Amino acid sequence: MTHRVVVLALEGVVAFDLSIASRVFTSASLSSGRPLYETLTCTLDGGPVRTTAGFRLMPDHGPEILATADTVVIPGPYEGPLMESKELSPELAAALKTVPEKARWVSICTGAFVLAAAGMLDGREATTHWFHADELAELHPQVHVTPDVLFVDDGQVLTSAGAAAGIDLCLHIVRTDHGSEIANHTARRIVVPAWREGGQRQFIERPVPEVADAGTSATRQWMSEHLDQPVDLRRLAAHARMSVRTFTRRFREETGLSPGRWLLRERVERARHLLESTDLSVERIARDAGFGTTAGLRQHLNAAVGVAPLAYRRNFTCKDPGRPA
The missing domain is CATH 1.10.10.60 (Homeodomain-like)
Structure with missing residues (x-):
């Protein structure tokens, strides 16, 4: 069966972060062409949310779709109460509780603040955008914040640093789920490196450099x-x-x-x-x-x-x- 990825868009979401999961996972397929993932986007009330790019997002789904998720992706809000409070709003807390127990949780950039407030990062290693790493560590001291890596894979819960590091994390997930060849093919389809130096142990592949006329x-x-x-x-x-x-x-x-x-x-x-x-x-x-x-x-x-x-x-x-x- 196709693995369902549900992206939860919150108010003030970073538009680039929001698009990452859909772009990567919908590009992953078998050699026969069969897609490996289905990616859906929802908001807390099914209505539009403001993004950082000067437009509002009108989703196709409301929070009820979270109950069908195999993987939940939370891209980061740029600013707001989620990055200032240790507690989730009642609406967000209720929505997250509908997610199946066996589902995988993924945060991109400051989405880690959501997972931390939900208690999912307690005692775990996690990361976020380097600019907000100290804030995350101070607000949630029970989280082992690692600020100098691209992403952290802690099993059922995975977190990434800011912006393009979310691409690295999603490719890592594809590689974990389906192996190196499919992950590298996915990277080629979206024209990104299959590997980036990240300052951490990563199960990722570095492509051979292209030959140039000069240098080494x-x-x-x-x-x-x-x-x-x-x-x-x-x-x-x-x-x-x-x-x-x-x-x-x-x-x-x-x-x-x-x-x-x-x-x-x-x-x-x-x-x-x-x-x-x-x-x-x-x-x-x-x-x-x-x-x-x-x-x-x-x-x-x-x-x-x-x-x-x-x-x-x-x-x-x-x-x-x-x-x-």
Whole structure:
């Protein structure tokens, strides 16, 4: 059955945040074209609400649709009582109580204030827009606020930072539900990166950089195509036709990482892709990704994403039954 996502639009909602869930989830489909999600938008009374973009939103549904939700998304209001009070209005509290117990809760930006006031973030790690992180922590001290990440996945409750971080979170949900290939296809359809550096452990994939005429891009491309081979700085610098010193400096300027750190990250991503999309043995994947041994793969994968290879494969194997074998 199609997974139903219900977006609850509150007064003063950020228009960009409001559109994220619909855009991402309606773009996720199987290879046959069958949609994986149905996205509906509602308000507390079924009437229009004011947005931050100078227009009012007229929804197709009222709060009764919340009772049918598999996932509830709450995009953030820009300002107002929800960000100043520890308690929800009676109308909002009553509406949230109709949501099925097994439903997944998602907040985008300051929508975390709603979840916190409802008690859903008590004792949990959560995030919000960095500009409002201190306010959230002060107003709701029982919430473990992490201000420097794109999103936090705490199982049934997920929170994202501001604006485009909501896209990263929704793509993460698609990946968790249906695997890497469908999530990456979804990202391509909406023309966004499938991965962004977020300062946290994230089950997400970094695409290979495009080749450019100058700089270290061509050498990075070569590194990505030869991850199973041992390399050293002298060999990489020679490939880029630079001195070791110049190559190291240019590489860090272009990627923000040293060549060694970048190479390790790419090897981890190659291993993750092979675990998700092939039936190769862990030993073979360790060799193909350049780790040499299963112990090396296990150590670096666990450091990057917090799970062992076999556990990662169980959780993130592509779930599209229409994908060719």
